[in-house]
Amino acid sequence: MDLLYKIFLEPFVQMGTAPDLLVQTLWEGMVGGMLYALIALGFVLIFKASGVFNFAQGIMVVFAALTLIGLHAQGIPAFVALALTIAVMFALAWSVERIVLRPLVNQPDIILFMATFGITYFLIGFGELVFGGDPKTMITEELFLPKGSWDIKMLGGFVSLQKIDVAAAIIASIMVAVLSVFFSKTRIGRALRAVADSHKAALSVGISLEQIWVIVWFAAGLVALVTGIMWGARSNVSFALEIIALKALPVLILGGFTSIPGAIVGGLIIGVGEKLGEFYWGPLVGGGTDSWFAFVIALIFLMFRPQGLFGEKIIERV
Amino acid sequence: MNVRHLVFGVACGAMLGVTPLATTAVAQDSIYVPLLTYRTGPFANSGIPIANGMHDYLAMLNERDGGIGGVKLNIEECETGYDTKKGVECYESIKGKNPTVINPYSTGITLQLIPKAAVDKIPILSMAYGLSASAIGEKFPWIFNPPATYWDGLSMIFRYIGGKEGGLDRLRGKTVGFIFLESGYGREPIPLLEQFAKDYGFNVKLYSVAGKEMQDQSAQWLAVRRDRPAWMIMWGWGAMNPTAVKRAAETNYPMDKFIGIWWSGSEDDARPAGPGGKGYLTLNLHGVGANYPAIHDIVKHVVGKGKSQVDKSKVGENLYNRGVYNSVLSAEAIRNAQKITGKKVVNGADVRRGLETLNISEARWKELGLPEFAAPITAVSCADHNGHHAAYMQQWDGTKWVKVSDWIVPMKDKVRPLLEAAATDYVTKNTGWPKRSEACDKQS
Known part of the structure; x- marks a missing residue:
């Protein structure tokens, strides 16, 4: 009985007696969710264009953030460093297309997937060689990102909103909206979907596969840069940041690998779900649920919608 | 088979034969x-x-x-x-x-x-x-x-807490939080912590941080805000440490009640929190500088x-x-x-x-x-x-570590039998x- 009470009643009693903490948990979940959505977006863009799961997305986040900090450390003003980092991410996209993807056109997806492992290990080694393994502090002030918090008194307590989290949520929303419009309303967006369906068919109607791949890898690089700045501002920038890419996996399972809105909704569900789960039900199992709770949510969804919430249902003739 | 191949083969054979001898020579010297x-x-x-x-x-x-x-x-x-x-x-x-x-x-x-x-x-x-x-x-x-040992470390932390509280018996009925990296290292001191909880009558709250959560920890620190532990103890490593110090500061947790083990006391652990990290304590085994x-x-x-x-x-x-x-x-x-x-x-x-x-x-x-x-x-x-x-307690003053205690000896009488x-x-x-x-x- 005691266990049933702790599972089904106590958390809701806690929500009722300390509503400020519930609001705080929801807020933390939403911020986390938006950031997960940003990472997931990087995966989605490349998956849509090539049908490949880009294993290198996590290290791209670290690489972009370290490049920005590294350039600034050389005395380059923050916004010039930001522009140069964008140029570096373009160069990376171009190199990936030229050196890795182009020779692999029409190869099975698994080959391309394995190639992204190669990109990952190259970027880890190259990044450590150039920037070292020391943690770096994100140049938040130089980029005019806010510091501190707003403590809002409400519901008999207070809710603390970190200004950087608010900025992260706003910037992530804008980024997602712009990319959604770009890829759904423009010619490039349609070309991208065509490439995702069939490389050969896309080539036959005159779509430049090379161009599309450079564009999506560049877009994924930009998303990685924004993600790196935001996550870096919340903690610091080190190679540990690469691990957070794993948090995007349940988001992708939930939202679908090909849907930009799916990445956002999936991110929010996972973010809020794992925070609520850890805060209210975590103590029942000794805590630390946030490392696996997201996967449980994703698995439950998978049972009912294998293609994810917004994923395209694949119907194959047999 | 031509002569070139033969010479090449002999040379390779010679190299293979000589290499172990060379290695042994180095090893002996x-x-x-x-x-x-x-x-x-x-x-x-x-x-x-x-x-x-x-x-x-x-x-x-x-x-x-x-x-x-x-x-x-x-x-x-x-x-x-x-x-x-x-x-x-x-x-x-x-x-x-x-x-x-x-x-x-x-x-x-x-x-x-x-x-x-x-x-x-x-x-x-x-x-x-x-x-x-x-x-x-x-x-x-x-x-x-x-x-x-880690158990000595925990007992030294409790000696320090006892000194500040006016005796460990004063912990009775209070809550002590323990935030740790989910690993063999992080879990190592938990048996002694639970023993201390029995001996001195305080409650323990465990906050586990998985490797993937090292740079987030928002749920853990939200739980700290809910549970309001009188003291927080940390067994962190790597990116977990600076994030925890930052989150503690953001949660307005009193930093002079937040104590890390000696592996949570790098300058790079406290520095990123800025002025908010001031007051954070850790054990140390040796001098700094x-x-x-x-x-x-x-x-x-x-x-x-x-x-x-x-x-x-x-x-x-x-x-x-x-x-x-x-x-x-x-x-x-x-x-x-x-x-x-x-x-x-x-x-x-x-x-x-x-x-x-x-x-x-x-x-x-x-x-x-x-x-x-x-x-x-x-x-x-x-x-x-x-x-x-023995070890001593050091405190972050915003820019550097400052020694704030004498050498603290572990509770060997409690630790050794365990x-x-x-x-x-x-x-x-x-x-x-x-x-x-x-x-x-x-x-x-």
């Missing part, structure tokens, strides 16, 4: 000290300064003194990435090269190497980490973990000559000095082994004896060029592979665990 380090991966921020400190002290002995007892040290790093699997691979790759002592620098790797050490006759030095119970020399003759003659020698002979990977401004930082301390223990054990055996080139079995007779008095610390650097190491023996030495029980339990669970056959030296 030097003392091999492998260092399992991690300069890459998610824990590199903690691993790099330690690796630099460990390497630079040994390199300084080579440059300044020509090694130890006139024998050069052959220092070789093997990158583990703080990954247990890679660490074991490193061990397997170096165990045939006559290593004198293995420094795993990871509790996970240490736990894997413990059963191998007795078989391969290679001593493991897990300095203030690893399996606390391996302090029992009777059960673990090849494992050493001076100067203090570069103002020691031995460290001046490191700068002169190693760093200044470009033979180190360290940035000069980081020499003397806490974890750099931790690495130096680790290498002092290795070097003193080698020196002891030379003294006991009368041999110049010692092996693992000799250094095991050297570790069992380790004695670094206050005067010896001074001789080493590290006056008052650490508490004297006087209690390591055949029976006690740890010694349960260690003995844990050692017996370990041996019972590992069927066929070998009985100690190694004799004890007189000095121990």
Whole structure:
């Protein structure tokens, strides 16, 4: 009985007696969710264009953030460093297309997937060689990102909103909206979907596969840069940041690998779900649920919608 | 077959034949000290300064003194990435090269190497980490973990808390939070924490941080805000530490009630929190700063000559000095082994004896060029592979660590019986665990 009470009643009693903490948990979940959505977006863009799961997305986040900090450390003003980092991410996209993807056109997806492992290990080694393994502090002030918090008194307590989290949520929303419009309303967006369906068919109607791949890898690089700045501002920038890419996996399972809105909704569900789960039900199992709770949510969804919430249902003739 | 191929084949054969001879020649002329380090991966921020400190002290002995007892040290790093699997691979790759002592620098790797050490006759030095119970020399003759175990560390933290509270009995009915990295390391002190909770009547709240959550921790600190623990204790590592200090500050948790173990006290752990990190406390085992003659020698002979990977401004930082301390223990054990055996080139079995007779008095610390650097190491023996030495509390003042307590001795009366029980339990669970056959030296 005691266990049933702790599972089904106590958390809701806690929500009722300390509503400020519930609001705080929801807020933390939403911020986390938006950031997960940003990472997931990087995966989605490349998956849509090539049908490949880009294993290198996590290290791209670290690489972009370290490049920005590294350039600034050389005395380059923050916004010039930001522009140069964008140029570096373009160069990376171009190199990936030229050196890795182009020779692999029409190869099975698994080959391309394995190639992204190669990109990952190259970027880890190259990044450590150039920037070292020391943690770096994100140049938040130089980029005019806010510091501190707003403590809002409400519901008999207070809710603390970190200004950087608010900025992260706003910037992530804008980024997602712009990319959604770009890829759904423009010619490039349609070309991208065509490439995702069939490389050969896309080539036959005159779509430049090379161009599309450079564009999506560049877009994924930009998303990685924004993600790196935001996550870096919340903690610091080190190679540990690469691990957070794993948090995007349940988001992708939930939202679908090909849907930009799916990445956002999936991110929010996972973010809020794992925070609520850890805060209210975590103590029942000794805590630390946030490392696996997201996967449980994703698995439950998978049972009912294998293609994810917004994923395209694949119907194959047999 | 033409003559060219024949000549090429003979040359290759000759090279293959000569190479082992050359290796043996090197091995006979030097003392091999492998260092399992991690300069890459998610824990590199903690691993790099330690690796630099460990390497630079040994390199300084080579440059300044020509090694130890006139024998050069052959220092070789093997990158583990703080990954247990890679660490074991490193061990397997170096165990045939006559290593004198293995420094795993990871509790996970240490736990894997413990059963191998007795078989391969290679001593493991897990300095203030690893399996606390391996302090029992009777059960673990090849494992050493001076100067203090994690359980000693926890008991020292509670001594400090008791001092601030006006007695540990004042904790009755209060809550003590424990935030830890979800790993063998993080979970190591929990049995003693639960024992203390029973003894002193406080509640324990555990906040586990998985590797993937190291840079987030928002749910954990939200729970801290809900539970309002009177004290928070941290067993963190790598990116977990700076994030925890930042989150604690954001949660407005009183920083002078937040205490980390000695592995959570790097400058880079406290610095990123900015002014919010002021007041954060951690245990420390040794002095911080570069103002020691031995460290001046490191700068002169190693760093200044470009033979180190360290940035000069980081020499003397806490974890750099931790690495130096680790290498002092290795070097003193080698020196002891030379003294006991009368041999110049010692092996693992000799250094095991050297570790069992380790004695670094206050005067010896001074001789080493590290006056008052650490508490004297006087209690390591055949029976006690740890010694349960003292540590002190340091506090972050916003820019640097400041010593805020005298040396705190661990609660040996509480810790030792629990260690003995844990050692017996370990041996019972590992069927066929070998009985100690190694004799004890007189000095121990």
